[in-house]
Amino acid sequence: MSLILRNRREKRFKAIGFSAIVFSLLCVISLFASVITAGAPSFKQTFLKFELDLPAEKLDKSGEKDITIMKKISTVGYKKILLQQLKLNLDKNGIDYSQLSKKELQNMISKEAPAQLRYAVLADPTLLDKTFSWETLANGRVDAYYKGRVTFESAQIDVMVSPKQLILADVMKDAGVLVVKFNPQFFTWPDASDLRPEAAGLGVAFLGSFYMMLIVFFLAVPISVCTSIFLEEFAPTNRITDFIEINISNLAAVPSIVFGILGLSLFINFGGLPQSAPIVGGLCLTLMTLPTVVIASRASIKAVPPSLRDAALALGASKTQAVFHHVLPSAAPGILTGTIIGLAQALGETAPLLLIGMVAFVREFPSLPPGGVMEPATALPVQIYNWTVRGDPAFVERASGAIIVLLTFMIAMNLLAIILRRRLEKRW
Amino acid sequence: MRSSGIYLHSSAQHHAWFGFLAILIPSALFLIGIFLIENYLINSLIEIEGATLFNSSADFILLKERVLEFSNNKLSEGRDFLFISSFAATVSYLFFGLGNNLDFGSEALSVVENTLVYSIVKLRMDSNLIELAIGLTVSIVSFYFSLKRISSKTNSRDKIEFFIKVILFGCSLIAVMTTIGIVVALVSETTNFLKMYPLDEFLFGTVWNPQFRGGGALGVLPLLWGTLYVSFIALILSVPVGLFSAIYLSEYATKRFRSFAKPGMELLAGIPTIVYGLFALVTVGPILRDYFAQPLSIGTSANSVMAAGLVMGIMLIPFVSSLSDDIINAVPQNLRDGSYALGATKSETIKKVILPAALPGIVGAVLLATSRAVGETMIVVLGAGAAAKISGNPFEGMATITAKIVNQLTGDKEFESPETLVAFALGLTLFCITLLLNVVALQIVRKYREQYD
Numbered sequence: 046m047s048l049i050l051r052n053r054r055e056k057r058f059k060a061i062g063f064s065a066i067v068f069s070l071l072c073v074i075s076l077f078a079s080v081i082t083a084g085a086p087s088f089k090q091t092f093l094k095f096e097l098d099l100p101a102e103k104l105d106k107s108g109e110k111d112i113t114i115m116k117k118i119s120t121v122g123y124k125k126i127l128l129q130q131l132k133l134n135l136d137k138n139g140i141d142y143s144q145l146s147k148k149e150l151q152n153m154i155s156k157e158a159p160a161q162l163r164y165a166v167l168a169d170p171t172l173l174d175k176t177f178s179w180e181t182l183a184n185g186r187v188d189a190y191y192k193g194r195v196t197f198e199s200a201q202i203d204v205m206v207s208p209k210q211l212i213l214a215d216v217m218k219d220a221g222v223l224v225v226k227f228n229p230q231f232f233t234w235p236d237a238s239d240l241r242p243e244a245a246g247l248g249v250a251f252l253g254s255f256y257m258m259l260i261v262f263f264l265a266v267p268i269s270v271c272t273s274i275f276l277e278e279f280a281p282t283n284r285i286t287d288f289i290e291i292n293i294s295n296l297a298a299v300p301s302i303v304f305g306i307l308g309l310s311l312f313i314n315f316g317g318l319p320q321s322a323p324i325v326g327g328l329c330l331t332l333m334t335l336p337t338v339v340i341a342s343r344a345s346i347k348a349v350p351p352s353l354r355d356a357a358l359a360l361g362a363s364k365t366q367a368v369f370h371h372v373l374p375s376a377a378p379g380i381l382t383g384t385i386i387g388l389a390q391a392l393g394e395t396a397p398l399l400l401i402g403m404v405a406f407v408r409e410f411p412s413l414p415p416g417g418v419m420e421p422a423t424a425l426p427v428q429i430y431n432w433t434v435r436g437d438p439a440f441v442e443r444a445s446g447a448i449i450v451l452l453t454f455m456i457a458m459n460l461l462a463i464i465l466r467r468r469l470e471k472r473w
Numbered sequence: 474m475r476s477s478g479i480y481l482h483s484s485a486q487h488h489a490w491f492g493f494l495a496i497l498i499p500s501a502l503f504l505i506g507i508f509l510i511e512n513y514l515i516n517s518l519i520e521i522e523g524a525t526l527f528n529s530s531a532d533f534i535l536l537k538e539r540v541l542e543f544s545n546n547k548l549s550e551g552r553d554f555l556f557i558s559s560f561a562a563t564v565s566y567l568f569f570g571l572g573n574n575l576d577f578g579s580e581a582l583s584v585v586e587n588t589l590v591y592s593i594v595k596l597r598m599d600s601n602l603i604e605l606a607i608g609l610t611v612s613i614v615s616f617y618f619s620l621k622r623i624s625s626k627t628n629s630r631d632k633i634e635f636f637i638k639v640i641l642f643g644c645s646l647i648a649v650m651t652t653i654g655i656v657v658a659l660v661s662e663t664t665n666f667l668k669m670y671p672l673d674e675f676l677f678g679t680v681w682n683p684q685f686r687g688g689g690a691l692g693v694l695p696l697l698w699g700t701l702y703v704s705f706i707a708l709i710l711s712v713p714v715g716l717f718s719a720i721y722l723s724e725y726a727t728k729r730f731r732s733f734a735k736p737g738m739e740l741l742a743g744i745p746t747i748v749y750g751l752f753a754l755v756t757v758g759p760i761l762r763d764y765f766a767q768p769l770s771i772g773t774s775a776n777s778v779m780a781a782g783l784v785m786g787i788m789l790i791p792f793v794s795s796l797s798d799d800i801i802n803a804v805p806q807n808l809r810d811g812s813y814a815l816g817a818t819k820s821e822t823i824k825k826v827i828l829p830a831a832l833p834g835i836v837g838a839v840l841l842a843t844s845r846a847v848g849e850t851m852i853v854v855l856g857a858g859a860a861a862k863i864s865g866n867p868f869e870g871m872a873t874i875t876a877k878i879v880n881q882l883t884g885d886k887e888f889e890s891p892e893t894l895v896a897f898a899l900g901l902t903l904f905c906i907t908l909l910l911n912v913v914a915l916q917i918v919r920k921y922r923e924q925y926d
Contacts, residue, residue, distance in 0.1 A: 062725060269644075302848065302900070307651070433754060
């Protein structure tokens with residue numbers, strides 16, 4: 046074979062390798078680009094911003110700011126007042142809304158807005174005495190119009206929104222009554238029902254995920270550190286030890302959904318724990334992350350040089366003292382890194398949580414731990430799944446926004462792991 | 474250790490720990506025992522007293538929940554489960570009894586339920602008293618004995634270290650118990666399933682059509698086909714790309730290139746699967762439909778085996794690449810040097826020397842990747858569609874085993890119908906497939922490693 050041909054083949058081979066890498070990097074870029082372009086709009090929200098002068102005589106019939114009496118006014122009462130106040134403000138700004146029916150004008154406002162106003166008034170009854178500027182959530186379709194999902198053409202065939210409403214929205218935007226601004230409530234509100242994508246937030250999911258991470262941290266770390274110490278330092282070489290080791294490596298490769306089945310039948314059906322509760326999710330994720338943390342901890346315990354152990358033993362320490370006073374502190378940075386990576390993995394896991402009922406629609410915030418871990422909650426990845434499978438594209442946008450949040454958390458955790466490893470790791 | 478002329482085996486701290494554990498362990502064991510007996514008694518109480526109220530086990534669970542809720546409410550009334558107030562309540566019960574403050578006349582409880590709640594509250598308070606008495610006695614007795622046993626000659630340290638070792642061993646058994654738990658849960662529910670549905674129809678049935686009211690066909694073959702098809706497409710993409718990336722990174726890349734390409738690829742490995750699922754559903758699926766399937770008129774669905782397979786392939790690239798990287802690096806340098814010395818080019822060395830030497834390891838890596846692909850859930854749930862069918866067209870949606878497990882076990886569950894229980898049989902099938910793949914792969918990788926060690 047001629048040398049030219051061989052060199053050409055060499056070049057071709059190298060090019061194939063290079064393009065394989067370029068392809069995978071392109072995949073990373075397109076994945077991130079697709080998520081970010083789809084999700085970035087979810088951090089902004091359309092509000093109707095106008096002055097509210099609430100009629101005290103209607104909302105507080107006793108006149109004494111008695112909450113129990115004020116609670117009798119339902120959201121329907123607030124809905125009427127919001128519409129009336131919107132009309133007043135539109136008149137004040139000289140905006141003509143006569144083209145719209147009453148229902149169309151009402152539908153400019155989100156169905157969730159009256160409930161939010163009611164909640165605010167009940168929390169602070171002094172709002173009744175003054176005129177204040179209030180940001181009322183606009184309808185999801187109006188919001189979608191400013192995010193490019195709704196156009197005049199699509200509005201004509203959409204029962205939820207009419208072109209007239211969009212025209213009015215533009216006029217209101219010019220007058221400053223309608224604003225598109227950053228929406229911090231995306232992080233604090235609970236989930237919302239199918240017709241109110243504009244009000245859906247990640248609040249409950251954050252809490253649920255946080256509780257589960259607490260459980261995973263406080264269970265997985267001690268258990269896996271003990272396991273790795275036993276296997277690396279104390280375990281005799283016999284069949285039982287072999288069996289444990291094979292078990293752990295197999296457990297690492299068990300599909301995550303199987304842990305969901307385990308949680309369902311062991312913790313819920315057999316153990317009687319409640320469905321949808323972070324405690325069950327936390328336990329499933331603990332069992333799932335155990336192998337990851339064990340493997341990392343074992344590696345870092347193994348990396349501690351034997352001279353350290355020998356020195357401690359030579360000075361009269363017992364084996365246990367040598368391990369707990371010297372080996373474990375030296376291995377701690379590696380264990381910590383492994384733990385963070387395990388936690389990040391657990392944070393993004395979805396499949397097992399679907400099976401234990403965390404996909405349920407939960408609007409109530411769970412209370413503080415420890416009691417709160419027994420109450421229903423959702424989790425970040427499950428909330429993403431939940432939004433993805435709903436029909437309205439507004440929910441898919443919110444799902445992508447939630448993915449951005451989730452990825453930010455995961456990248457932050459992984460960066461923390463890298464930084465800690467660089468800072469704390471000892472080179473022997 | 475030497476102290477004031479006496480040789481001590483253990484330090485004061487060890488003795489203190491010994492004393493502490495000597496009190497804690499017996500008391501804790503007693504209390505757990507009492508708690509279990511209490512629960513058993515409460516269950517049998519409900520079962521005997523309430524026998525007239527339920528016909529099925531579901532009724533029993535309902536009644537139990539209701540009664541327990543009421544009795545818990547009664548117990549927590551006025552005290553907050555705090556230790557001191559619980560203690561105070563127990564003491565007041567000792568002197569004054571339950572009294573008449575347990576009147577449920579106003580609440581919606583039947584007579585039987587009312588007496589049940591009363592007996593349960595009484596049982597709880599009684600067991601509180603017994604707990605208190607036994608707990609105190611046991612701890613005082615064990616305190617006395619441990620105090621008597623501790624002397625300068627006691628080997629407290631050995632005892633504590635033995636205790637620590639027992640705990641360490643216990644922790645490492647959790648992994649084993651998890652595996653046992655998985656197997657027991659899957660097998661027991663699968664036997665329940667097989668009592669209602671014949672095994673051969675499950676294993677060889679070619680129709681998957683569960684009916685809400687029961688009586689549907691539950692053949693696993695269409696799901697197995699979907700699973701294997703998606704995995705096959707994923708492997709077709711990920712194995713060559715991952716392998717070539719690994720080859721380029723370990724044999725050709727400059728240090729600088731590697732320093733950003735490797736973390737970039739590892740980024741793919743850290744992304745949660747739900748993100749890939751959304752990517753398949755929102756981006757890849759519609760692109761495939763609009764630019765391939767519809768122009769060629771071979772499919773109209775955004776959910777397709779191709780979309781799920783391609784995205785899963787992307788997910789597996791870093792997995793294959795990092796495994797192959799390890800394996801290629803394990804090939805001894807002198808094999809390469811020998812090949813170069815004979816005048817081979819780099820690519821010839823790789824093709825003729827390194828890859829054949831690394832082949833068993835690479836086969837192992839591919840098997841591990843297959844096991845990952847078979848068990849992957851979120852991508853197929855969102856990307857592959859829900860229709861279970863055996864078809865060769867990759868632009869059609871097909872269901873997989875994992876997707877159907879999610880389908881059957883989310884939402885309303887009836888643990889007495891084969892439609893729900895089939896999920897456990899599917900889980901067992903999945904577990905067996907992945908276990909087999911893993912065991913074989915680990916064997917191959919281990920053998921291969923021994924070859925060069």
